[in-house]
Amino acid sequence: xxxxxxxxxxxxxxxxxxxxxxxxxxxxxxxxxxxxxxxxxxxxxxxxxxxxxxxxxxxxxxxxxxxxxxxxxxxxxxxxxxxxxxxxxxxxxxxxxxxxxxxxxxxxxxxxxxxxxxxxxxxxxxxxxxxxxxxxxxxxx
Numbered sequence: 001x002x003x004x005x006x007x008x009x010x011x012x013x014x015x016x017x018x019x020x021x022x023x024x025x026x027x028x029x030x031x032x033x034x035x036x037x038x039x040x041x042x043x044x045x046x047x048x049x050x051x052x053x054x055x056x057x058x059x060x061x062x063x064x065x066x067x068x069x070x071x072x073x074x075x076x077x078x079x080x081x082x083x084x085x086x087x088x089x090x091x092x093x094x095x096x097x098x099x100x101x102x103x104x105x106x107x108x109x110x111x112x113x114x115x116x117x118x119x120x121x122x123x124x125x126x127x128x129x130x131x132x133x134x135x136x137x138x139x140x141x
Contacts, residue, residue, distance in 0.1 A: 026052050033066050036073065038081040049088035053096070056089060064089060064103065071108045076115075080123040083109055087127035097131050106131050 029043040029052070042048060056064045067089075070082040086105050090096040100106060109131070112124035 026055050030063055033063055033070070036070060036078065037075075038070065038078045038085075040077075040081060044081055044084055046088070049085075049092050053089060053092040056093070061099065061103070064099070068100070068103050068105045068108065071105070071112065076117045076120050079112065079115075080117075080120045083112065083120070083123035083127040087123075087130035090127070091130045097134075100131055 025043060025048065029048070032038055032043060038044070064086075067082055067085055070078055071086075073079050073082070086100055086109065090100045090105075093099065106128065109124045109127045113121055113128065115121045115124060
């Protein structure tokens, strides 16, 4: 019937809008990492990482490797955000802890724990904790 067709089209339209919005969010993140100018926002959130963590697999983890290289940035806000994002990758990606260790992120963030900027030091410590902790669900209970 016409009503069923209309309902199906509306459902399809909503689904496409949602997929388009998620894609553009990940594209925004990719561009931000490529520019080296990370800034706090929706692409640096628990929700973003839960939805997009698998997207970092592309091109042999090219975006993750770029993110790890930002730990050497002169911009302290970029370094703090990179620590946060690396920790979220380690937390949400299956075997993410091993992958970030393999790419040298653990050692780099360990050195940042003693950073003179307290924000950088705090996010570095949180990142290392996320890399080291095996079962977050167990810790919370």
